[in-house]
Amino acid sequence: MVIDSPAKADRDRLNLVFAALSDPIRRGMLEQLAAGETSISRLAEPYDVSQPAISKHMRVLERAGLISRTKQGREHRIRVNTAPIEQARGWIGVYARLWKEQFDAVDEYLKIRRKRKGHNT
Amino acid sequence: MVIDSPAKADRDRLNLVFAALSDPIRRGMLEQLAAGETSISRLAEPYDVSQPAISKHMRVLERAGLISRTKQGREHRIRVNTAPIEQARGWIGVYARLWKEQFDAVDEYLKIRRKRKGHNT
DNA sequence: AGAATCAATAACCATATGGTTATATATTGC
DNA sequence: GCAATATATAACCATATGGTTATTGATTCT
Numbered sequence: 001m002v003i004d005s006p007a008k009a010d011r012d013r014l015n016l017v018f019a020a021l022s023d024p025i026r027r028g029m030l031e032q033l034a035a036g037e038t039s040i041s042r043l044a045e046p047y048d049v050s051q052p053a054i055s056k057h058m059r060v061l062e063r064a065g066l067i068s069r070t071k072q073g074r075e076h077r078i079r080v081n082t083a084p085i086e087q088a089r090g091w092i093g094v095y096a097r098l099w100k101e102q103f104d105a106v107d108e109y110l111k112i113r114r115k116r117k118g119h120n121t
Numbered sequence: 122m123v124i125d126s127p128a129k130a131d132r133d134r135l136n137l138v139f140a141a142l143s144d145p146i147r148r149g150m151l152e153q154l155a156a157g158e159t160s161i162s163r164l165a166e167p168y169d170v171s172q173p174a175i176s177k178h179m180r181v182l183e184r185a186g187l188i189s190r191t192k193q194g195r196e197h198r199i200r201v202n203t204a205p206i207e208q209a210r211g212w213i214g215v216y217a218r219l220w221k222e223q224f225d226a227v228d229e230y231l232k233i234r235r236k237r238k239g240h241n242t
Numbered sequence: 243a244g245a246a247t248c249a250a251t252a253a254c255c256a257t258a259t260g261g262t263t264a265t266a267t268a269t270t271g272c
Numbered sequence: 273g274c275a276a277t278a279t280a281t282a283a284c285c286a287t288a289t290g291g292t293t294a295t296t297g298a299t300t301c302t
């Protein structure tokens with residue numbers, strides 16, 4: 001049983017979102033954005049990488065639609081977009097539940113078997 | 122404000138889990154596993170790629186801890202492991218909530234401002 | 243006006259990725 | 273016993289990734 005595949009655009013977006021989340025620096029940046037909008041240089045502070053590397057990470061997050069930016073003077077103000085992360089959460093939520101149900105069914109079945117065996121012994 | 126970073130092992134695992142989820146073929150395989158344990162050749166059926174490509178995808182899922190396998194004759198029986206996906210869900214859940222609270226705070230603030238402006242007009 | 247700061251891009255590098263074909267091994271079915 | 277099936281790995285290929293230094297342009301600060 002496979003739930004209807006999402007539209008191609010949604011699939012492509014999920015590719016980008018999960019890919020963006022696969023790097024600890026990018027996850028760390030999103031974690032920082034939980035505290036609110038901030039600048040790129042502030043987001044970069046915890047990391048010992050070059051500024052062009054930071055720029056690349058920002059690009060990946062942006063391509064995934066996870067952040068958007070405005071410019072104030074020379075500073076880019078970065079904020080998180082929740083829609084793509086909700087989409088990822090939705091995907092995981094649906095399947096985590098189905099996977100868990102599968103395990104619960106197995107557990108239930110094993111429980112019954114154990115009770116029967118115990119009884120027979 | 123940044124929530125305490127998880128242990129390095131947890132971080133590395135999240136890297137692998139999100140990376141594994143960034144490919145539509147691998148997500149599709151996990152979706153199929155929601156229906157229960159199955160063979161690799163069955164998981165491969167919907168895809169028009171070579172068998173070694175399938176093997177590589179299985180390897181990525183396995184390295185992320187998302188699946189485990191047993192062997193029955195020549196067939197590998199694949200099942201999903203829920204722990205890593207729960208870990209990813211946990212990470213997304215924590216931050217999705219924080220990001221949303223951030224937007225709710227902004228919305229609330231803008232609402233109050235709009236009411237004041239409307240009143241003054 | 244010029245230094246300092248913020249950030250992007252180009253070019254380069256090493257490694258990883260996702261596909262292929264060829265080949266090998268294990269197991270089942272006839 | 274041999275063909276068929278299931279699956280892994282090697283080698284190859286094109287592309288992507290994540291880092292670097294150098295350079296550039298925009299903006300702010302002194």
